[in-house]
Amino acid sequence: MLSLPELQRQFASAIVDAHAAAQHESLWHDTLLNPGRLTAYRNNFRINIEDALAAIYPVVRRLVGDEFFAAMTRIYAGHAPSRSGNIHHFGAHLPEFLRGFAPTRPLPYLPDVARLELAYHQAFHAGAGAPLSDVQQQRIAAGGYADLMFTMQPALRLLRSDYPALRIWLANRADSDEVPTIDLNAGGDRLLIYRHLDEVEITRLDEPHYRLLALLAAGHRVGTLLNAVSGPSAISRVIQFGLQRQLFSELMIIENTP
Amino acid sequence: MASPLTATPRVTSVTGASQTIPAAAGIGLRAEHYHALLQTRPAIGWLEVHSENYFGEGSLPLTWLERLREHYPLSLHGVGLSLGSVDPLDLEHLRQLKQLIERVQPALVSEHAAWCSVDGRHLHDLLPLPYTEEALNHLVNRIQQAQDFLGRPLLIENLSSYVQYTHSTMPEWEFMPELARRSGCRLLLDINNVYVSAVNHHFDARQYLAAIPAALVDEVHLAGHTRRVIDGVPFLIDTHDQRVSDEVWALYRFAMPRLASVPVLIEWDAALPALEVLLSEAEHAQSIMESDHAVTA
Structure with missing residues (x-):
């Protein structure tokens, strides 16, 4: 026994x-x-x-x-x-x-497609987080971004692929009748996957905005990014974009940092 | 120096519907029916969900569940706690379950008299224990640990099984009530599982039902199974992909009026039909509960 x-x-x-x-x-x-x-x-x-x-x-x-x-x-x-x-x-x-x-x-594009599907699945099962409060939004509107540091909503994923993963994914979903020709050498995607209301949204970003958002998501204070990227207007655009899509769930003000 | 601006307080779920399950028929809730249920709000007694599908805090499935919770009492049914395993109890799994319980305020929380994992590897199935003193003591101990952690009694469900151990020393219908008596857990009596195991292992399902004291049973499950014939012998598989069989309805009638005041659930997990089909099965169960007479033959 x-x-x-x-x-x-x-x-x-x-x-x-x-x-x-x-x-x-x-x-x-x-x-x-x-x-x-x-x-x-x-x-x-x-x-x-x-x-x-x-x-x-x-x-x-x-x-x-x-x-x-x-x-x-x-x-x-x-x-x-x-x-x-x-x-x-x-x-x-x-x-x-x-x-x-x-x-x-x-x-060779299969791992990229799998990463996109996993990111979508994880965004579905993660939280949107509470959006920033009115007070926090007013603080951002007041300018002086250098002192700000953001935490992204838990569902947010950033994905950079070698192959056009999004086009392959869209063309092969169960509800798609599309039979497109996809050029595998067309270059990869820079994707933002996040929760908006009751949906998981996927947005294509260009390289500078992808990079900025990735740096913000990694917890960098905005002031440290001013020299790293293409100037204050790009940062302002990314922050406005993040506010509109409710990508931020927390805001920290870091004062008196040299 | 870091100074967080006013943190938005986390809102605990506002639970509009009752925190007790009525003595009525309910249905298992699957994602495919979220919209239809919220739009039509049928007069169903209660809902049950698989706990693990809602472990993601703030997830989309949880958002839907909280909306439905406003209208229906809820039961959480776990499939992954692996209570019968010899591995250490998974405290992270329990912590997530506790967090979900606090959030959606279920009336009932249930699991299975099964093991699902060993040496850290999960098999994602409900595997049978031998019915021995060793297994009984082990399961009692584990249920008590889980109940202590969660601060509430669990309902424990009998399995469908396909094999029997040669060294079992008692029948399942003695093991389950003894489990409840020793651990303080309550029983979730799955009548389809009783029938599936009875056919597979050649015992009398009515003898099983008669041996389970109604006072220990807080919930009944009914579901569909798949019938195969292997080497000329019927073999039943617990598939939850079709209507409750005539034989299982007959057993449910046989359990009346003893179980007439126990909430009953229609489970349907694969090859999902339209919501109306589930509701008609639940209506049928409800009519048997209310029929107020036992069919004895």
């Missing part, structure tokens, strides 16, 4: 690995009245992790096909076993997995 820890270890290994179960056939004949029915748990495991990954990465799935996606999910689960009881976390390592996954090398 197996102790509870030993039983759970053996059972888990039999579920994730059909060969392990076959190797321990005599164990299961001693332990279970109906060892053949372990297959039901194996099927459940396969379906549950595939559904979880497909929920985050519908476009990756469409690009590689259902069968390939199913096989890839099993390899991914071996590479990055789920460490959380919250199945929403299971797919978090797929983009980096894809970067090293030889069978998808013919689709």
Whole structure:
């Protein structure tokens, strides 16, 4: 008779690995009245992790096909076993997995598309945060940006890609009938992904504004950026843009800093 | 020197609807039905959601849930706490559950008599325990830890299972009431799970139901399953992707009037139908609750 820890270890290994179960056939004949029915748990495991990954990465799935996606999910689960009881976390390592996954090398844009889908998923499950108060907004309107430091809404993600990820993503969503020609050499995207009201919004940025927003998101005081970028007007535009889209959830005033 | 401007206070959820679940039929809430429910606000008794889908603070799903919470009592049903696992209890998971409880003020909080993980690896399925003193003591201990942390009793649900352990020393219908007596938890009696396991393991579902004291049961689940025939033998899989089967309705009727005052939930998690179909299943359950007579044959 197996102790509870030993039983759970053996059972888990039999579920994730059909060969392990076959190797321990005599164990299961001693332990279970109906060892053949372990297959039901194996099927459940396969379906549950595939559904979880497909929920985050519908476009990756469409690009590689259902069968390939199913096989890839099993390899991914071996590479990055789920460490959380919250199945929403299971797919978090797929983009980096894809970067090293030889069978998808013919689709070099796939990791970028996966990063975009993950960012979208995370923005969906993160908070918009409370917008800045009237007092805070008035303080910003008063100018003197140099002393300001922002915290972004928790849902905000910034993504820079090598390939035109947004166009690929848009063209391959389930509700899209578009069959565009996408030039893979057209250059990458600089994307802002954030929550606005009840939606996740994606906005394309140009390089200077992307860079500024990334620096603000990293917690730099505005005053330290004045020389790093293309001057005060760009900063003013980014701050106004952030206010309009409610990207900021906190404002700090850093006074008397040299 | 840093001086934060006035921080906006976090608003705790205003819970408009009652904090108790009525003795009525409710439905499992899935994202696909958020809009339809808010627009039509059907006269359904209560809603139940999978806790883990709402762990993201301020997430869009949580925003929807809080809107619906204004109109309906709520039950939180967890699928990932892995109470039966020999791993240490996941305190981060519990902390997130506690935070969600504080936010949406559910009337009921439930989990399963199952393990889902071992050595830190999660299998995202509800796996069966052997019915032994060892497993019972372990599960009692874990439920008590979780209840102490959350400051409230949990409802614990019986599983559908596909295998049976040779070293089990008691039937499930003795294990579950004993679990409740020793841990102080309440029972969530899933009648579809009883039926699925009864067919798979050749026991009498009515004997099971009769052995569960109604005084321990705070909630009933009804759901659809999938029937297969393997080597000429029927084999049932708990799929939650169709209507409640005739056999399960018959068992629910058999449990009347003992369970007539226990809230009952229609679960439907895959191949979701239109909201109306869920509501018609709930109406059917409600009519059985109110029928006030037990069908004995």
